[in-house]
Amino acid sequence: MTKAVQNATPPRAVTMADVAARAGVSVATVSRVISQSRPVAKSLREAVLGAASDLGYQVNLVGRALRKGRTATVGLLVPDLDNPFFSSVAQHLSTAFEGSATDVLIFSTCGDVDVERRGVESFLGRQVDAVVMIPCHEVESAASVQRAAQATLTIQLDRQVVDADVHFVGCDNDAGMSLITRHIEEHVDTEVQPVLYVGAQAGSSSGHERFKHFHEDFPDRPSYLGEFDFGWGQEAVDLLLEDGYTKATIVAAADIIALGIIARLHARGHRVPDDFRVIGFDGVGVARFAHPTLTTVRQPVEEIGRTVLDLISAEHTQPSQALRIVPDFVPGHSSPD
Amino acid sequence: MTKAVQNATPPRAVTMADVAARAGVSVATVSRVISQSRPVAKSLREAVLGAASDLGYQVNLVGRALRKGRTATVGLLVPDLDNPFFSSVAQHLSTAFEGSATDVLIFSTCGDVDVERRGVESFLGRQVDAVVMIPCHEVESAASVQRAAQATLTIQLDRQVVDADVHFVGCDNDAGMSLITRHIEEHVDTEVQPVLYVGAQAGSSSGHERFKHFHEDFPDRPSYLGEFDFGWGQEAVDLLLEDGYTKATIVAAADIIALGIIARLHARGHRVPDDFRVIGFDGVGVARFAHPTLTTVRQPVEEIGRTVLDLISAEHTQPSQALRIVPDFVPGHSSPD
DNA sequence: TGAGCCTCGGCAATCGATTTCCGAGTTGCG
DNA sequence: CGCAACTCGGAAATCGATTGCCGAGGCTCA
Numbered sequence A, B: 001m002t003k004a005v006q007n008a009t010p011p012r013a014v015t016m017a018d019v020a021a022r023a024g025v026s027v028a029t030v031s032r033v034i035s036q037s038r039p040v041a042k043s044l045r046e047a048v049l050g051a052a053s054d055l056g057y058q059v060n061l062v063g064r065a066l067r068k069g070r071t072a073t074v075g076l077l078v079p080d081l082d083n084p085f086f087s088s089v090a091q092h093l094s095t096a097f098e099g100s101a102t103d104v105l106i107f108s109t110c111g112d113v114d115v116e117r118r119g120v121e122s123f124l125g126r127q128v129d130a131v132v133m134i135p136c137h138e139v140e141s142a143a144s145v146q147r148a149a150q151a152t153l154t155i156q157l158d159r160q161v162v163d164a165d166v167h168f169v170g171c172d173n174d175a176g177m178s179l180i181t182r183h184i185e186e187h188v189d190t191e192v193q194p195v196l197y198v199g200a201q202a203g204s205s206s207g208h209e210r211f212k213h214f215h216e217d218f219p220d221r222p223s224y225l226g227e228f229d230f231g232w233g234q235e236a237v238d239l240l241l242e243d244g245y246t247k248a249t250i251v252a253a254a255d256i257i258a259l260g261i262i263a264r265l266h267a268r269g270h271r272v273p274d275d276f277r278v279i280g281f282d283g284v285g286v287a288r289f290a291h292p293t294l295t296t297v298r299q300p301v302e303e304i305g306r307t308v309l310d311l312i313s314a315e316h317t318q319p320s321q322a323l324r325i326v327p328d329f330v331p332g333h334s335s336p337d
Numbered sequence C: 001t002g003a004g005c006c007t008c009g010g011c012a013a014t015c016g017a018t019t020t021c022c023g024a025g026t027t028g029c030g
Numbered sequence D: 001c002g003c004a005a006c007t008c009g010g011a012a013a014t015c016g017a018t019t020g021c022c023g024a025g026g027c028t029c030a
Helices: A016-023 A027-035 A042-055 A061-068 A084-097 A113-125 A142-151 A173-187 A205-217 A230-242 A255-267 A285-289 A301-313 B016-023 B027-035 B042-055 B061-068 B084-097 B113-125 B142-151 B173-187 B205-217 B230-242 B255-267 B285-289 B301-313
Strands: A073-078 A103-108 A130-133 A153-157 A167-171 A195-200 A223-226 A248-252 A276-279 A296-298 A322-325 A328-330 B073-078 B103-108 B130-133 B153-157 B167-171 B195-200 B223-226 B248-252 B276-279 B296-298 B322-325 B328-330
Touching (some): A061 B061, A061 B113, A084 A255, A084 A301, A103 A113, A103 B084, A103 B113, A113 A130, A113 A142, A113 B061, A142 A153, A173 A205, A173 A296, A195 A205, A195 A230, A230 A248, A230 B285, A255 A276, A255 B285, A285 B230, A285 B255, A301 A322, B016 B042, B027 B042, B113 B130, B173 B205, B173 B248, B173 B328, B230 B248
Parallel strands (some): A073 A130, A195 A223, B073 B130, B195 B223, B248 B276
Antiparallel strands (some): A296 A328
């Protein structure tokens, strides 16, 4: 083992000027060959490519970005990569762009509005061609969304901030909740297993929409509102057991909450789906890991990715629009067939 | 709702020249105020800051990067964000850098060596100050790792490519496997529940190391090698049941495999931990979602993040080193107490 | 043959910020 | 008082690539 590689001072990177010198042409010609912006005579082209490969030339994207004002990059801001739904969105957006010449760079805002603000400035400062973001917070992220939209093409994903006229791509929560309602109507005797809702308190438009729809379909049914996480699902179980429920059909606003609910029900000796039925929302991969497998509504993450790609590829600026994609119902064993 | 915001042509961004003009000073002065690279008289400084905030000036990081050759950015390459262990590493690295002035940008290579190569060039072209990567493949990623290391500070995470003298930060797999061995020796009658290994075939140093250690601790015990995913765990169960096992202690090379194993064991009517004990490795959050909860070895992702931060902050180039962090044993209910 | 057009290489300006160098003004000290 | 040292603002070069413009050479066509 030598320790050479890591120690060596990086020998000043090769530039177009070096390639030009070696090939005996001007930098302009090198640039035209590399970026294929104008045809160059075969002989010179080959000389340039030869010199470039001899020297191991790689284009400096910073120089290019400065001159062109564009970067072939889209910046994605997500609140938390430890949340399987968000990381899945990130993965599928990356996949959607894999074939294009555009890179997706991801930044985690760690659920913090200030970090989110910094992230937006960072992406704008880097001259990304588009900002795609899942806003941390319905209200407090509004300024960041506006700031991005005013500087470049901006798309909100999954959640919308209030009062901003900025593109949105997400799931049709009403359609999703209707699928759940129909499933319950068809398979559950709500006299025996009354319907309950466990959702999230604040901050996200998706949470609001799902709760609102539930409330319309099942007026007067109780709801428990907390956070979008596993721990809250567990806690909610304690609360509803305290309220005296021994059987119920629990509609959760997100899979991660539903998984917490199932875990705690088991821990406290209750049976799923015999006594309690649990239905999630999101369709994250981990829903398969649950036992019993989770009945849920799967958000079409692939299609969301493709939709964003289309929106960004579509060159000329369009009036802002909200694109809602209809989700699928995924029956599992946490509710009856 | 107006459709103005999204349609408006971005009104050419504000530059230092604009700020300088408004404040009645030179761009040099503006630069010195903004980047605090040299003291500036109070009156001018205030004039500059006033003008900057009036105009909504934000520094153009591309221009800065071109001139400085540094970017206060580290690029992280991960194989697949849909894998909870990788996304967790990404999240914790982001968290570790949250307080520093450096941004972490993440790129998913989608498990493809070619995309990984592109990602490395992309980061290098953007002049990141450091590349941190979980290589896709032990052998085929070697060229990309070398390329990065030769251009800038590079750190491999979790997996090492063969034959490269490049920093590495990861889990001490030997120590982790020893914890598992001790747990088995103390709690399992291996006559009744013979030990089996379900691991991954190819491609990752971690996989190799874990398998090798298992093989040393339990010579002659059978092993099933496939992929690092849920589906392989399920498939492995079919194989080992076919081989006639009705009771066993199954050591899995990763939690995600272990979860597949548990799911399929349940599906085929076997009991965990009564008949089969299952032990994972990684300690991803979803291990808690399993029922029974998974016994596993938790990789210290927070500490890995902090270690990378330290390595990158430590300015002057050091000889490459392999830093291995000792993991914790996390008892769950998939094996006896 | 000559005017007009086309092709294509090179010069030099340019993108936005940083930084070196210079010089004017001030202070310190013997 | 005079010289050195110091402070601090501005002019201009610089980072690396792209691109508008110019002009040389080759072609067509009348």
